[in-house]
Amino acid sequence: MFKLTSLNLNGIRSAASKGLEAWVAKTRPDCICVQEIKAQAADMQDRFEQLAGLRGYFHFAEKKGYSGVGIYTRHTPSDVIAGYGSPEFDAEGRYLELRFDTPARKLSIVSAYFPSGSSGEERQLAKYRFLAEFHPHLMRSKAEREFILCGDINIAHQQIDLKNWRSNQKNSGFLPDERAWMTKLLHISDEGGGLVDVYRQLQPTATDTAYTWWSNRGQAYANNVGWRLDYHLASPSLAATAKTADVFKAQKFSDHAPLTVDYDFTL
Template identity: 80%
Template sequence: MFKLTSLNLNGIRSATTKGLEQWLHTLRPDCICVQEVKAQQSDVAGRFEQLAGLDGHFHFAQKKGYSGVGVYTRHEPSDVRTGYGSEEFDAEGRYVELRFDTPARKLSIISAYFPSGSSGEERQQAKFRFLEQFHPHLVQCRGEREFILCGDINIAHQQIDLKNWRSNQKNSGFLPEERAWMTKLLHTTDPSEGLVDVYRLLHPETTDEAYTWWSNRGQAWANNVGWRLDYHLASPAMAQLARSASIYKTQRFSDHAPLTIDYALAL
């Protein structure tokens, strides 16, 4: 079984001080995709290249203390690719792809961090630009190889994906345009043409148990006023290998909960 975890760290230094590495020793994932590393190469060198026996591969933002993604893996990749070809968003450190290709198979594990538009209209427009650019990249990937993309998508797709959906319909993360983008990506009217939301494949109707992010405001965590922002998005053949999903809500390494899915897959 291939155990794949995704977690927005909200800073790798912060998350490790809260016990992340010890937890990984216990969980023993094959790969963990991380977002919001909030570090540079110089910060990682000599301290975070490995965690719990997993080798890290990263895409750092040019801006210090901002964004950044990584994949820690037990398995040696055949290739590592950073960025997806966008001058604007590759500078923000939002995409790293590890390829595990063999003569019989092309397979990628991707860690991605979608922009948030919650800080204001300027960043919301940047988010829309990212979505417009990123969709054709994913469609191209789907046509060329099998893959699983893990990441903080910063979109709650359906009403069951957040607690207060009625009051959030005009807020970033649940805007009609964002939700329509997800629907288009998943091709819910023709699954053979799109990607698969793996958690929803396994748990099509869960609500409160599905949340992966809670605001630091008010009593959101205590009252489970959450959002499902963290996803595994997979090509259909990979999604069909998914066997079980776990959201570790009691692990408070950041304001996100780790999402782990087990796949009947051997690298």
């Protein structure tokens, strides 16, 4: 079995202070994909280069204290690719791909952090530019190799993916164009689709247990007024091996919860 976790840390130093490493040591994932490291290489040195015995690989943002993604793994990758070829968004540290290729198989694990548009129109337009750029990249990857992309997608795809969908229809993260992008990506027969939302494959009707993010305003976490923003998006052959999916809420490391999927394959 291959246990794969995704978690937006909202700052690795903050998450570490809340018991992240002990939890990783206890749950023993093969890989954990992290987003929003909010650190630079110098901050990681001699402190966060490993996590509970897993070796870390990272893509940092140029701007200090901003964004950044990483993957901690038990297995040595055959190649490490930071960025997907975007001058604008690679500078923000949003994409890291570890390849685990063999003569018989091309397989990647990806950690990705999609932009949020919640701060205003300028960032919403940036989010749309990212989606327009990133879709062709995903289609090229799908044509060439098997992969699982883990990350904070910053889109709640369906009404069952957030508590208050009626009042959020004009808010970033649940806008019609964002949701249409996801629908196309997940469409079975569309030539621009073919990826699988692994959590929804396993738990097609889950609502309250599906949320992975809660606003820091009010009592959103206490009342479970959440959104499902964190995903495993996989090529069909790997998605077919998924056995269980779980959102861990018993301990709070950030404003997001870890999403873990057990897959029936090995690297």
